[in-house]
Each structure stands twice: as C-alpha cells, then as structure tokens.
C-alpha cells in the first residue's frame with residue numbers, strides 16, 4: 201500500500217459521507233477499510249456522527265406530528 205493510495209481512499213471516505221461515491225469507488229473504499237485500521241476507525245467514527253444527526257432529524261420530524 202502506498203501513501204498516495206491511502207490519501208485517495210481518505211478522500212473517497214469523505215465523499216461517501218457527502219453521498220458522491222459511485223458503486224465502483226464504494227467497492228474500492230470497502231476493500232481499503234478491510235485492511236487499513238486508521239481509515240476503518242475514522243469511517244466508524246464518522247458513521248456514528250452521521251447516524252446521530254439522522255436520528256436527531258428523525259426526532260424533530262416526529263415532534264411535529
């Protein structure tokens with residue numbers, strides 16, 4: 201694995217969370233996450249933040265019903 205590849209995958213990780221990733225890029229990202237612990241930890245952390253944001257949005261929508 202090269203540092204360049206790692207940086208590319210870190211960029212893919214960011215784009216995943218803004219919903220800009222193609223299926224092919226998502227496949228590449230998943231392969232990288234499987235063996236790259238720093239990226240995997242970062243991905244998990246961001247995924248928790250994203251899930252928390254979606255949950256809080258869900259609550260605010262429910263409160264208007």
Ligand SMILES: [Zn+2]
Pocket residue numbers: 206209210232236238239240
């Ligand atoms: Zn990595």
